[in-house]
Amino acid sequence: MMNGQTALELLQGTPASRAASARAAEVRGFAYGQAGHTTARWAHARQMFWQEMHVELRRHAGNERFPFGFRGSLRRSAQQAYGRAARLANAASPRFPRRLLVEPFETRLPHELAERARRQAVQAGIDPDGAIVVAELRNRPDVLDDALDFLVSRSITVVCFGSDPAPATRRSGVIHAGESGNNALLELFLAARAQFVIASGWDLQFVSYLVNRPSLTLNGIDPFRLYPLRTDGLYLLRTSIDLATGRDLAVGDLLTEEYFRNLRHHGHREHAAADVTAAVQEMLEGMSGGWGDTEAQARYRARVVAAGGELAPTVRYVATWGPDHGFLGDGRLARVQAARQ
Amino acid sequence: VKILFVMLHPGFIRYYDGALRRLAAAGHDVHLAFEVTRTKLGEDATAAALAASSTRITCGTTPERSESVRTFLARSDRSATRSGDLFAGSQAASHEATWDSLATTIRLLLDYLRFFEPVFANASALRERAGKRLPRVHAATVRTIARGGPRARALFASALSRIERIIPVSSALEAFVRDQRPDVLMVTPLIELGSQQVDYVKCARRLGIPSALCVASWDNLTSKGLIRVTPDHVIVWNEAQRSEAETLHGVPADRVLVTGAQVFDDWFDAKPSRSREEFCRMTGLDPSRPFVLYVGSSMFIAPDEVPFAERWLSRLRRSDDEGIASLGVLVRPHPANARQWFAFDGAAFSDAAIWPPIGTDPNAPDFRRDYFDSLYHCAAVVGINTSAQLEAAIVGRPVFTVRAPEFAHAQEGTLHFQHLLQVEGGMVQSAATIAEHLRQLAATLAGGFDREAQRRFVRAFIRPAGLDVPAAPAFVEAVESINRRGVNAPHPDSSAVVMFRPLVAGLARMARLLADDRPAWAYILRPAVTAAVWLAAPVFWVRESAGEAAATAGKRARRQLHRASYESIRSSAKLFRRLRKSMSKSVLQAGVTAKRAVRRAR
Numbered sequence: 051m052m053n054g055q056t057a058l059e060l061l062q063g064t065p066a067s068r069a070a071s072a073r074a075a076e077v078r079g080f081a082y083g084q085a086g087h088t089t090a091r092w093a094h095a096r097q098m099f100w101q102e103m104h105v106e107l108r109r110h111a112g113n114e115r116f117p118f119g120f121r122g123s124l125r126r127s128a129q130q131a132y133g134r135a136a137r138l139a140n141a142a143s144p145r146f147p148r149r150l151l152v153e154p155f156e157t158r159l160p161h162e163l164a165e166r167a168r169r170q171a172v173q174a175g176i177d178p179d180g181a182i183v184v185a186e187l188r189n190r191p192d193v194l195d196d197a198l199d200f201l202v203s204r205s206i207t208v209v210c211f212g213s214d215p216a217p218a219t220r221r222s223g224v225i226h227a228g229e230s231g232n233n234a235l236l237e238l239f240l241a242a243r244a245q246f247v248i249a250s251g252w253d254l255q256f257v258s259y260l261v262n263r264p265s266l267t268l269n270g271i272d273p274f275r276l277y278p279l280r281t282d283g284l285y286l287l288r289t290s291i292d293l294a295t296g297r298d299l300a301v302g303d304l305l306t307e308e309y310f311r312n313l314r315h316h317g318h319r320e321h322a323a324a325d326v327t328a329a330v331q332e333m334l335e336g337m338s339g340g341w342g343d344t345e346a347q348a349r350y351r352a353r354v355v356a357a358g359g360e361l362a363p364t365v366r367y368v369a370t371w372g373p374d375h376g377f378l379g380d381g382r383l384a385r386v387q388a389a390r391q
Numbered sequence: 392v393k394i395l396f397v398m399l400h401p402g403f404i405r406y407y408d409g410a411l412r413r414l415a416a417a418g419h420d421v422h423l424a425f426e427v428t429r430t431k432l433g434e435d436a437t438a439a440a441l442a443a444s445s446t447r448i449t450c451g452t453t454p455e456r457s458e459s460v461r462t463f464l465a466r467s468d469r470s471a472t473r474s475g476d477l478f479a480g481s482q483a484a485s486h487e488a489t490w491d492s493l494a495t496t497i498r499l500l501l502d503y504l505r506f507f508e509p510v511f512a513n514a515s516a517l518r519e520r521a522g523k524r525l526p527r528v529h530a531a532t533v534r535t536i537a538r539g540g541p542r543a544r545a546l547f548a549s550a551l552s553r554i555e556r557i558i559p560v561s562s563a564l565e566a567f568v569r570d571q572r573p574d575v576l577m578v579t580p581l582i583e584l585g586s587q588q589v590d591y592v593k594c595a596r597r598l599g600i601p602s603a604l605c606v607a608s609w610d611n612l613t614s615k616g617l618i619r620v621t622p623d624h625v626i627v628w629n630e631a632q633r634s635e636a637e638t639l640h641g642v643p644a645d646r647v648l649v650t651g652a653q654v655f656d657d658w659f660d661a662k663p664s665r666s667r668e669e670f671c672r673m674t675g676l677d678p679s680r681p682f683v684l685y686v687g688s689s690m691f692i693a694p695d696e697v698p699f700a701e702r703w704l705s706r707l708r709r710s711d712d713e714g715i716a717s718l719g720v721l722v723r724p725h726p727a728n729a730r731q732w733f734a735f736d737g738a739a740f741s742d743a744a745i746w747p748p749i750g751t752d753p754n755a756p757d758f759r760r761d762y763f764d765s766l767y768h769c770a771a772v773v774g775i776n777t778s779a780q781l782e783a784a785i786v787g788r789p790v791f792t793v794r795a796p797e798f799a800h801a802q803e804g805t806l807h808f809q810h811l812l813q814v815e816g817g818m819v820q821s822a823a824t825i826a827e828h829l830r831q832l833a834a835t836l837a838g839g840f841d842r843e844a845q846r847r848f849v850r851a852f853i854r855p856a857g858l859d860v861p862a863a864p865a866f867v868e869a870v871e872s873i874n875r876r877g878v879n880a881p882h883p884d885s886s887a888v889v890m891f892r893p894l895v896a897g898l899a900r901m902a903r904l905l906a907d908d909r910p911a912w913a914y915i916l917r918p919a920v921t922a923a924v925w926l927a928a929p930v931f932w933v934r935e936s937a938g939e940a941a942a943t944a945g946k947r948a949r950r951q952l953h954r955a956s957y958e959s960i961r962s963s964a965k966l967f968r969r970l971r972k973s974m975s976k977s978v979l980q981a982g983v984t985a986k987r988a989v990r991r992a993r
Contacts, residue, residue: 098910102909102910102912102913102916103920105909105913106913106916106917106920106921107920107924110920110921110924116928117928117931117932117935119931119935120927120928120931120932120935123931124924189698189701189702190701190702190705190739191705192705192708192709192739193739291733291734292733293730293731293733293734294730296733296749296750317697317730317731317733317734318734319734319735319736320701320736320739322739323739
């Protein structure tokens, strides 16, 4: 899928989008590494200094020619330097500004671009004014099969971007609009007109915030990063697996420091097709009947927010992607998964 | 013939198992010396089994290095902290560790530099891997020099090679080789990044012992480091490797011996241990349908292979061709990269299974037998880039690969992958997309398999002397021929080497310091911190001593005060008791006197 930066470039330039784009630019700065460059560098330099002081003092603490008491004192000083370095490292890590994206943006494509995109859509056999859902196919298109069938049965046209279409997914009501990223304008135009988008990850989810469309985000591998910000968002977590033992991890295991210590120690199993279908059904229900949390979904959010607060001081990943001053998002984990927690 | 075979770790035995047994059977004594121990895949058990197979084979370790490559690399971990002075310890140990640091640095520099040659233009992952081993300042230097073009690279490489010649061989290592008194010294793999096995080749040259590098596997000469000091002989599998040894490592043609791939000898004579039906039932596949074997690759080649395998399997199941869509699929994880397959969603696909189960001991008796059975009974083999594809070619199964973007570093980015495609026209059918791959698979399974082309590949790459001629006897013959050529004249250090050594010793000290891989400013800051610490130490000592003296004096004063008060209280009490006694005595006496006076008055 096109990334959010491309989307922002396409959306910029229209009067209505300027103010919103300035806000989005802050988010873009975070997401694409352009924000706080100088501040981050300065914090990093200070962190490096204390880190090196720690190394040097610790080295001297091992010198047996010094009196025992002095070595102990050096060790304590080294520990203090290390503590400062760790605090600086955590403070220097960028934070995902969740609150900035909660309010809708006033963005629209420039008229000329919108017309061009409309023509492209019509050429591809898509009715841009009809009921459509944009879906991003990444690794296993087959897990979306039932969900796509369900949408088609509701007279919704599904426009897929991503993996090259396997013959069996070529069905009536499902249109493959090409490899993702090949035609950013068309993707953005359709995403903006879709009833909702099915995102395979962060990029399309971000675009859905820019064009103010509901989103169902797949492939969450931790509870924090893809947690939806707006009330019309859902996400699904993949089943995480401890690669040392092959054990499936529960959500509680994902909210521990140990989990984030080395994310490569964990594998992630693809979603069950039934879960994706249930989440799509929940999206349609939410759009027609209003959004609300079940007890399990509310409990899950509270649990993740609480864990985020606890982990952020020590886990850099959570400091970056966790709650923004206690706010994680108004969206929710899909009901089908929340009920299992 | 007494053979000293230096191996990096016991895992290399599997490449020479049959050949070593043949050497022992031919009456030669073989001592295997391992630089590091390894038990991850039960390699220690393999060594024990080999040693138990013949009294002529013994196993042991090489002398411990003052600074191994592993220690050198660990020192460059910026987040790690260490106590103590870098140059502490006995002078001799520190001296040797310093030379080891320089040797490792020079070898890693050469290894990194080679990946800037035009032939490695696509090998960005290999280049990156080699660069990561070096302290950053050295890596930056190499990159700068490499940008200067071929002449700059050649000059730098030449300077590094000259320094390599000046680096002395550890005395412990030389004593070890002398004690062994081998007629032939062999090493493998030698080309690991920064390998210290170079010292054994140098030592053999010093002592006049014929030396040989045994190239263990098909990727060794292209995906790893350089042969930095050329041994007397290089034993390779085939002509392709001969060409690599000559062109990429500068080995003279007359030093290269081609023997074939002895590691695969058993595969030519192997027979399946069970019928196809039994095998399918055991693995959970449908015996009534043919199956494809998906062979996993190593960690470097395919760190995230499961998503690709699932994508491939998903597309296979959705194929228009019913025959392809209904194929069974057996996944065989790479033994050293099996853990990631825990995430494989086998339940989502019908007639798909993983075999052997993850965590199976690769030294278990059934492991190899099951592997052969899986190759023998399958209809085709699919993989990214792995030696299992060679084994499949030996067994005679069609072999396929898909050039996926996530594996570009391991396919287009490695030279050994090209062997699969090019040697004698190649034996792997390569596809740019899964859709193209499925078409190839369908065509092959429909009878379009060119077995003869595959046999030509196997002959050229695995058994160059003929498909019926095993490689292990050729290997034994090569070793014997090396011995027959007689001992070399010893090559002690030349006077120029001895003269330059003190100069290079300064470089060695610097290499040892720089191996810590601290930022440049940390080295500038270090003397100031050291001075501050040394200045603080006497102040601390004085303060501590003064404090101690004051504490002692205070203690004494307190004790004396206590004693004084104790004594004074005691003496006061005594005085008081005396006074009381004398007073009561006086009162008594006064009473008695008064009584007497009253009596007298009456």
